[in-house]
Amino acid sequence: xxxxxxxxxxxxxxxxxxxxxxxxxxxxxxxxxxxxxxxxxxxxxxxxxxxxxxxxxxxxxxxxxxxxxxxxxxxxxxxxxxxxxxxxxxxxxxxxxxxxxxxxxxxxxxxxxxxxxxxxxxxxxxxxxxxxxxxxxxxxxxx
Amino acid sequence: xxxxxxxxxxxxxxxxxxxxxxxxxxxxxxxxxxxxxxxxxxxxxxxxxxxxxxxxxxxxxxxxxxxxxxxxxxxxxxxxxxxxxxxxxxxxxxxxxxxxxxxxxxxxxxxxxxxxxxxxxxxxxxxxxxxxxxxxxxxxxxxxxxxxxxxxxxxxxxxxxxxxxxxx
Numbered sequence: 001x002x003x004x005x006x007x008x009x010x011x012x013x014x015x016x017x018x019x020x021x022x023x024x025x026x027x028x029x030x031x032x033x034x035x036x037x038x039x040x041x042x043x044x045x046x047x048x049x050x051x052x053x054x055x056x057x058x059x060x061x062x063x064x065x066x067x068x069x070x071x072x073x074x075x076x077x078x079x080x081x082x083x084x085x086x087x088x089x090x091x092x093x094x095x096x097x098x099x100x101x102x103x104x105x106x107x108x109x110x111x112x113x114x115x116x117x118x119x120x121x122x123x124x125x126x127x128x129x130x131x132x133x134x135x136x137x138x139x140x141x142x143x
Numbered sequence: 144x145x146x147x148x149x150x151x152x153x154x155x156x157x158x159x160x161x162x163x164x165x166x167x168x169x170x171x172x173x174x175x176x177x178x179x180x181x182x183x184x185x186x187x188x189x190x191x192x193x194x195x196x197x198x199x200x201x202x203x204x205x206x207x208x209x210x211x212x213x214x215x216x217x218x219x220x221x222x223x224x225x226x227x228x229x230x231x232x233x234x235x236x237x238x239x240x241x242x243x244x245x246x247x248x249x250x251x252x253x254x255x256x257x258x259x260x261x262x263x264x265x266x267x268x269x270x271x272x273x274x275x276x277x278x279x280x281x282x283x284x285x286x287x288x289x290x291x292x293x294x295x296x297x298x299x300x301x302x303x304x305x306x307x308x309x310x311x
Contacts, residue, residue, distance in 0.1 A: 010288070057201060076196035077286045107197055111190045117286075 002134045003068060003084045004029040007106060009118060010078030012037055016106075016121045020134055033082050036063045036070045040080055043072075058096050073099040079106070098137050105129040154248055157275060165271045173267070177274045184278020185285075192283040195219055205309060208287050209236050216283060221245075234309040238280075243303035245272065269297060280305060 004026075007016040017033065019026045039062040059072035062082075069090070073081040081102055083095070109115065109126035161180060169176035195216055202208045213225035217240075227239035249269055273295035281293045290310045297303045 074201070075193070076199060076201055077193055078288055079193075103197055107194050110193050113186075113190075117186070117189055 001086050002137060003086050004033065005084075005102065005130060005134065006030075006033045006082040007121070008033070008037060008080040008082065011118075013118060014120065015079070016126070016130075018127065018130060020131075029084055032063070032065065032068060032070060032084055036072060036082055037080065039063050039070075040072050040074060044074065058099060060092070071095050071099075073103070075103060081106070094137065098133060101133045102130065105133065154245070157245060157272065158248070161268060161272045161275065165268065173271070177271055180271060181274040181278035181281070184275040184280075185282035186278075188279035188282025188284075189286045190282075191220075191279070192216070192286045196287070202287065205234075205289060206230075208284065208289060209238075209307070212280065212283060213238055220279070234311060236307040236309075237304055238307065239304040240302070242301050243276075243297070245276070246297065246301040246303060249300060269300065273297060273303070277305060280307065284309075 001020075003021050004017070004019040006014065006018075009015050017030060019029045021029070040059060043059055043062075057074055057076070059074055061069055062072045063070040068084050068086060071083050071085070071090075075081070081099055083098065083102075105126055106121075108129075109121050109123045110117070112123060115121065115123070160183070164176040164179050165173065169179065196211075199211075202211065209228070209230075213228050217223065217225050221240075221244040223240075223242075223244070225238045226241045227237075229237040229239070246269065249272070277293040277295050281291060284291050284293075284307070292308045292310065294306050294308075295303060296306065
């Protein structure tokens with residue numbers, strides 16, 4: 001189950017943060033997202049140590065804690081997409097397709113002429129779309 | 144899933160925007176009009192580049208980014224690629240387009256060919272119009288992490304060249 005999704009701008013400014021657990025641990029999820037940003041920076045700046053090639057957008061599993069896993073995705077414009085999930089086994093292809101849809105929804109939200117680049121995304125349609133993508137995400141559906 | 148509009152609508156909007164900013168809003172201050180038009184182009188380029196780089200793997204260096212602008216980005220915007228790219232390898236690039244699509248609709252007034260240096264209204268409108276694609280290029284490059292300054296030169300229409308100076 002996906003606990004939280006986040007979009008962070010290229011100056012590590014939060015653009016969108018939404019948690020889906022309904023509990024009061026939103027703060028903890030935000031903290032996890034924040035720590036993952038460091039992992040992303042490390043992966044991008046030290047290509048020799050990581051296994052991922054320099055050109056890949058999908059960064060893979062960033063940060064496994066005891067109950068959560070964090071996956072990352074970096075766009076060409078240095079916008080970071082993060083998803084925190086509680087599932088234990090999640091297929092790579094599922095997460096990749098999730099990020100593809102998430103990225104598409106983000107691009108549509110940012111193309112709004114009333115959106116100020118760098119400020120938070122306040123579009124309701126974007127929130128609805130992201131909730132839809134999260135609900136449709138179920139491991140094994142695309143296997 | 145995109146909707147399409149006729150290209151003449153785009154031409155109409157751009158020409159009207161340039162004329163509105165140049166002749167009505169900032170009629171007495173052409174520098175402000177140019178600045179405003181360039182800022183509009185900046186936001187447009189900024190947002191367009193998000194969409195056009197979505198499927199691509201990440202870029203390695205500045206030259207790849209400029210090549211992307213010359214090929215794919217220009218192809219999406221103007222249905223053709225940049226005809227000539229020059230660089231001095233020190234952060235300056237010149238993009239030459241032999242038939243810039245938005246300039247093909249500009250009419251050149253033959254009676255304003257005087258030598259006393261007075262600016263014909265057609266070249267003024269052309270200069271103002273060229274601030275828009277300069278802004279688009281600047282917005283696109285800065286969203287990809289490359290701050291730069293872009294200027295345009297159109298001594299003989301419809302040939303047009305854009306000079307990109309990357310700020311180090």
